[in-house]
Amino acid sequence: MEGSKRLSAIILAVVIALFLVSWIVKGLAISDSGAALWFSVRDAFFITLAAFLTLAILSFLYKDNPYYKFAEHLFVGVSAAYWMCVGFWSTIVGNLFPNISESLSGYFDVPYKGFNPFYFIPLILGIMLLMRLSARAGWMSRWALAWIVGTTSGLNLIRYLRTDFISQVSNTFVPLLVDWKGVGPFFSDLSLSASGQFTMTLANWVIFVGVFTGLIYFFFSKEHKGFFGAASRVGIWVLMITFGASFGYTVMGRVSLLVGRLTYLFRDWLGLIS
Numbered sequence: 001m002e003g004s005k006r007l008s009a010i011i012l013a014v015v016i017a018l019f020l021v022s023w024i025v026k027g028l029a030i031s032d033s034g035a036a037l038w039f040s041v042r043d044a045f046f047i048t049l050a051a052f053l054t055l056a057i058l059s060f061l062y063k064d065n066p067y068y069k070f071a072e073h074l075f076v077g078v079s080a081a082y083w084m085c086v087g088f089w090s091t092i093v094g095n096l097f098p099n100i101s102e103s104l105s106g107y108f109d110v111p112y113k114g115f116n117p118f119y120f121i122p123l124i125l126g127i128m129l130l131m132r133l134s135a136r137a138g139w140m141s142r143w144a145l146a147w148i149v150g151t152t153s154g155l156n157l158i159r160y161l162r163t164d165f166i167s168q169v170s171n172t173f174v175p176l177l178v179d180w181k182g183v184g185p186f187f188s189d190l191s192l193s194a195s196g197q198f199t200m201t202l203a204n205w206v207i208f209v210g211v212f213t214g215l216i217y218f219f220f221s222k223e224h225k226g227f228f229g230a231a232s233r234v235g236i237w238v239l240m241i242t243f244g245a246s247f248g249y250t251v252m253g254r255v256s257l258l259v260g261r262l263t264y265l266f267r268d269w270l271g272l273i274s
Helices: 002-032 039-061 066-100 102-107 117-133 138-173 183-188 197-217 226-269
Strands: none
Touching: 002 039, 039 066, 039 138, 039 226, 066 117, 117 197, 197 226
């Protein structure tokens, strides 16, 4: 136990020493570029802090440790505080006060839009949500939460039906023969360009076969044998390719974030790349 505490203290001292050295070196580098002393010290501190927080997050790749937990809690706390400030100034000051009080609108220097009693409904619901902090009145937050979840689900249901369901279904109704004028013109004007007749026709056939076989896979009222079973197996391949492409897109998004942080470390902090 004593050895573990001693090792933790040594690692903490080394981290603090490296932070101070990095701060000083980065400050000298910024001051050499012509910046004022105060700005160089301030900018060097924030650059070094961001670099060490990035390294603290990446240290989780080794194992869970106090430095990762500190960076994680700091990120969550700062994010929560930031969005609380954004919500206050954009929702309460920018939307609520201009519709319920002329004096409050003048105090916060926002244009008064006129008294609207319906804006007291979200105000009451917001106060009820804050009752969650009370042990006795915490039950009131459930009513507000139920109202918010219900109305949000109802509004988003229509939006998702239009964008995710109806739009995707309509996009599968594609012509299997694009600009068909006969066999002769098809082969005489054959082109492999993305906007060519052959490529667009092939793409529409891929969509048709993929949707058709994918639906067959989820049809369980008939045993998957013979042609029906072969079509369902093609549907499995289509689903796996779709899921793989979606997962790959997600991974590439995360890789781009990693590249951004590594670029910050090697360019903005260490100055090894231009």
